[in-house]
Amino acid sequence: MGSIPAVNQLGATPPASSPGAVIRVEDAHKYYELGETRVHALRGVSLEIQRGEFVAIMGASGSGKSSLMNILGCLDQPTSGEYVLDGLGVAGLDRKRLAALRNKKLGFVFQSFNLLTRTTALENVELPMLYSVPIVALRARRQRAVRALERVGLGDRVGHYSNQLSGGQQQRVAVARALVNRPELLLADEPTGNLDTRTSIEIMGLFQELNESGLTIVMVTHEVDIAAYCKRVLVMRDGIVISDSRNKVRRSAHTERAALDEVEQMARLA
Numbered sequence: 001m002g003s004i005p006a007v008n009q010l011g012a013t014p015p016a017s018s019p020g021a022v023i024r025v026e027d028a029h030k031y032y033e034l035g036e037t038r039v040h041a042l043r044g045v046s047l048e049i050q051r052g053e054f055v056a057i058m059g060a061s062g063s064g065k066s067s068l069m070n071i072l073g074c075l076d077q078p079t080s081g082e083y084v085l086d087g088l089g090v091a092g093l094d095r096k097r098l099a100a101l102r103n104k105k106l107g108f109v110f111q112s113f114n115l116l117t118r119t120t121a122l123e124n125v126e127l128p129m130l131y132s133v134p135i136v137a138l139r140a141r142r143q144r145a146v147r148a149l150e151r152v153g154l155g156d157r158v159g160h161y162s163n164q165l166s167g168g169q170q171q172r173v174a175v176a177r178a179l180v181n182r183p184e185l186l187l188a189d190e191p192t193g194n195l196d197t198r199t200s201i202e203i204m205g206l207f208q209e210l211n212e213s214g215l216t217i218v219m220v221t222h223e224v225d226i227a228a229y230c231k232r233v234l235v236m237r238d239g240i241v242i243s244d245s246r247n248k249v250r251r252s253a254h255t256e257r258a259a260l261d262e263v264e265q266m267a268r269l270a
């Protein structure tokens, strides 16, 4: 199958390959072998994501979102096709190099926050630095972890254990942990999947803030409401990208938070 041209609602065709691209995927296919059967999970995905973008990946269950994210996150390789991350061809790299690339260039946030229990927020955030090359000295580790926690609004919770934090706070710790190695790209798989509406708005506010400060973000979500905070939305179906559009009107988590606060304050006064 040939590659499907991207549908862009603004009508502008992006250049074939631009120097600022953080992600370039070219005709990626993914097959899984399951005994006798072969599952064709990605059927020719081509896409480019530029520095500073905030992209939502949507699509029904089984459409290939996780398969694509695993490739973008260097957790898996496409069966055929090309993946260039920040100018570096990923195909053919061995596990050790892939791990090094992940540690250096990528931050991950998941639906289940994946924090270590009986471990403080600070220790959780320090963790990725234990595996960095060159080694980060203890003092610098502490400092950077504290700064990352401050950046996500948890400067006053560094000594708290995971189970002493709310779901939203735990997800903030996970975001701080994802940021502490200063990644080029933040990958998030359903980051608000376990959070209530208000907390989801908070986390989207944090993502919008980080994106405004230059961080590139790619996020899987099945909620249209959540995709509306992003700048660009890709929709997958049956292993291909069937739509690629820009949100002309974007939700602003900051504005919505302020409105919610106001309503609550009025309710308290009434």
Ligand code: ADP
Binding pocket: 032, 033, 034, 039, 040, 041, 059, 060, 061, 062, 063, 064, 065, 066, 067, 068
């Ligand atoms: P999504 O994340 O959109 O739900 P996935 O990428 O997980 O989609 O799955 C795409 C297709 O590939 C599905 O048909 C799924 O069953 C299949 N699949 C995913 N992972 C594996 C695997 N490890 N082994 C076999 N089949 C898989």
Ligand code: MG
Binding pocket: 065, 066, 067
């Ligand atoms: Mg999935």
